[in-house]
Amino acid sequence: MSRRRSELPAFAALLPALLLILGPFLWLLMSSLKSEAEIGQANPFALPKAPMWQNYADAWQIGGFGDLLVNSLFNLAGVVLLTLITCAPAGYVFAKLKFPGREWVFYLVIIGLTIPVQAIVIPLYQVLFNLGLINSLAGITLAQVSNGIPFGIFLMRSFFAGVPDELVEAARIDGASHTQILGRVMLPLATPALQALVIISALSTWNDFFLPLVILISPEVQTLPLGLVRFASTYSTDFRLVFSGTVITFLPVIILYILTQRRFTEGLTQGALKG
Amino acid sequence: MATRLTTAARRGIARPKVAHRARRAGREALTSAIPLLLPALAIYALFSLLPIFLTFWLSFTDSRGLNTSASFVGLSNYGRAAADPIVWQSLVHTFQWLLGHLLMAGGLGLILALAVSRLRLTRVVFRTAFFLPHLVSLAVVGVIWANIYDPFYGLLNTALDRLGLGALSQGWLSDPLLVLFSVNVASSWQGFGLYMLLFIAGLQNIDHSLYEAAEIDGANGWQQLWYVTLPGLAEVMTFVVSLAMINGLKGFATVFVMTNGGPFYQSELITTYIYRLAFSMQDHGLAAVLCVLLSTLAIGITVVFNHWRGRLAR
Numbered sequence: 079m080s081r082r083r084s085e086l087p088a089f090a091a092l093l094p095a096l097l098l099i100l101g102p103f104l105w106l107l108m109s110s111l112k113s114e115a116e117i118g119q120a121n122p123f124a125l126p127k128a129p130m131w132q133n134y135a136d137a138w139q140i141g142g143f144g145d146l147l148v149n150s151l152f153n154l155a156g157v158v159l160l161t162l163i164t165c166a167p168a169g170y171v172f173a174k175l176k177f178p179g180r181e182w183v184f185y186l187v188i189i190g191l192t193i194p195v196q197a198i199v200i201p202l203y204q205v206l207f208n209l210g211l212i213n214s215l216a217g218i219t220l221a222q223v224s225n226g227i228p229f230g231i232f233l234m235r236s237f238f239a240g241v242p243d244e245l246v247e248a249a250r251i252d253g254a255s256h257t258q259i260l261g262r263v264m265l266p267l268a269t270p271a272l273q274a275l276v277i278i279s280a281l282s283t284w285n286d287f288f289l290p291l292v293i294l295i296s297p298e299v300q301t302l303p304l305g306l307v308r309f310a311s312t313y314s315t316d317f318r319l320v321f322s323g324t325v326i327t328f329l330p331v332i333i334l335y336i337l338t339q340r341r342f343t344e345g346l347t348q349g350a351l352k353g
Numbered sequence: 354m355a356t357r358l359t360t361a362a363r364r365g366i367a368r369p370k371v372a373h374r375a376r377r378a379g380r381e382a383l384t385s386a387i388p389l390l391l392p393a394l395a396i397y398a399l400f401s402l403l404p405i406f407l408t409f410w411l412s413f414t415d416s417r418g419l420n421t422s423a424s425f426v427g428l429s430n431y432g433r434a435a436a437d438p439i440v441w442q443s444l445v446h447t448f449q450w451l452l453g454h455l456l457m458a459g460g461l462g463l464i465l466a467l468a469v470s471r472l473r474l475t476r477v478v479f480r481t482a483f484f485l486p487h488l489v490s491l492a493v494v495g496v497i498w499a500n501i502y503d504p505f506y507g508l509l510n511t512a513l514d515r516l517g518l519g520a521l522s523q524g525w526l527s528d529p530l531l532v533l534f535s536v537n538v539a540s541s542w543q544g545f546g547l548y549m550l551l552f553i554a555g556l557q558n559i560d561h562s563l564y565e566a567a568e569i570d571g572a573n574g575w576q577q578l579w580y581v582t583l584p585g586l587a588e589v590m591t592f593v594v595s596l597a598m599i600n601g602l603k604g605f606a607t608v609f610v611m612t613n614g615g616p617f618y619q620s621e622l623i624t625t626y627i628y629r630l631a632f633s634m635q636d637h638g639l640a641a642v643l644c645v646l647l648s649t650l651a652i653g654i655t656v657v658f659n660h661w662r663g664r665l666a667r
Binding site: 088100101103105106118121122123163167168170176177186187189190191192193194195197202206223224227228230255256257260286287288291292302306310317320328339340343346347350 | 378379380382383385386388389390392393394396397399400401402403404405407408411419465468469471472473474475477479480481482483484485486488489490491492493495496497498499500501505506508511512514515542547550551553554589592596599602603605606609610624627628631632637640641644645647648651652655
């Protein structure tokens with residue numbers, strides 16, 4: 079009874095909060111459909127007289143958003159795939175195999191969990207430079223994968239640690255190798271953890287700015303956030319282009335999120351709490 | 354005496370066998386572990402571990418960029434860092450930034466989680482909508498909020514004008530006293546959503562019967578919040594606080610995009626100063642000192658909070 083009574087005040091209090099927090103989005107969407115003259119009137123509450131869809135076409139073409147999108151997608155696919163391939167087996171090893179030096183190796187991995195990427199960027203740049211991987215999507219992908227490996231291993235390890243040892247032992251007695259156990263027994267069980275890892279690594283890659291800023295120098299190889307920042311500073315006085323370009327950058331993720339919000343939320347929360 | 358001897362003797366016979374078997378099992382495990390670990394460790398060693406050690410080394414050299422010879426200069430970079438007023442400024446700003454992020458993003462996350470958890474019918478709608486800002490890249494957030502703060506066409510000043518509050522309009526990013534706070538608001542707008550989700554998950558784990566018991570005891574809403582909800586959130590709370598502090602420490606993109614540390618270094622953070630020193634001034638030695646400082650702070654925060662969480666768990 080008392081629970082039902084409490085729904086209305088919370089709802090009434092949250093409505094203005096929602097309007098304030100989503101205000102920037104509404105303003106951007108509205109402004110992105112205005113003409114330059116309408117934006118010049120500086121009235122944020124006025125609706126666009128006739129929606130200028132042309133703004134989007136212009137921004138898309140001038141900003142080269144098609145190429146940026148493709149680069150971002152390649153980058154994302156590479157990081158997610160490599161993260162899964164590297165972290166799932168390593169997490170299994172740290173959870174289920176006892177070998178000499180295990181603690182020592184694990185501590186080395188844990189160090190990377192705490193150190194911010196900005197703190198190692200100078201030698202990282204040098205390593206990538208020596209390998210010819212500056213200004214390349216392969217280079218940025220490897221650096222991001224490496225940056226995410228400690229978290230990925232930690233997440234997979236804590237999931238596999240929860241799987242009973244008997245399952246591994248039974249499969250061992252049946253003569254299965256650890257690679258077979260991982261592929262046939264563990265990975266099918268690990269769907270929630272793998273899902274969490276995919277969501278977390280995908281979101282952080284898609285939104286990464288620091289490493290692309292340092293590593294991706296020419297516009298042809300840049301990803302969406304970096305490309306948008308370059309675009310926005312080049313056309314900073316052309317508000318309609320900046321606004322529509324910005325909407326182009328975040329709209330795909332928001333649509334994808336709304337479509338998958340249940341799984342997305344679950345994966346993100348469980349992943350963060352476990353890792 | 355005799356029994357003790359026999360046990361010892363028995364152990365003496367048995368032990369080498371057990372130890373031998375354990376060692377063989379360990380070696381076997383190692384041979385299966387290596388191929389499974391190798392992909393992760395190879396990438397990690399090359400692109401994370403090696404740079405960690407090289408950063409430390411760089412802080413003792415006079416390196417001024419790629420392909421230049423660098424020689425060992427002892428602690429001279431550390432001395433230069435201590436004598437550089439911008440280093441101290443950026444350190445103070447980083448602490449202010451971190452604290453502001455914790456209070457604004459963490460606090461908003463907590464309040465909204467408490468409110469959203471009271472909803473039933475519209476809960477998912479609100480939770481989803483409040484999370485939307487977190488999906489936007491911080492760099493893009495920088496572009497958005499630089500426009501919101503635009504003194505003539507921005508959302509903030511024009512809205513204040515239309516609402517008859519024109520007196521409150523400001524140069525949000527040009528006022529040296531206001532700039533760090535203004536940028537932090539943008540970052541916190543992006544950051545609170547994740548903390549809110551974590552708090553909501555924490556609230557779901559609180560035993561419902563505790564509320565019923567509190568109600569029977571005559572506790573009002575505030576008392577329930579204080580004596581049931583907040584203690585029940587303690588574990589998630591320490592996690593969110595440490596996460597928010599680490600995220601605050603890593604803050605870079607919004608500052609870089611919106612102010613690039615200005616005006617007059619008034620929004621310079623350790624991270625933005627590292628970027629400036631390393632990639633436009635080519636002063637790798639001094640930049641590396643700041644990198645070591647940044648890592649030390651991150652490790653310090655993590656250690657303190659793990660200790661705190663360990664004590665809570667007990």
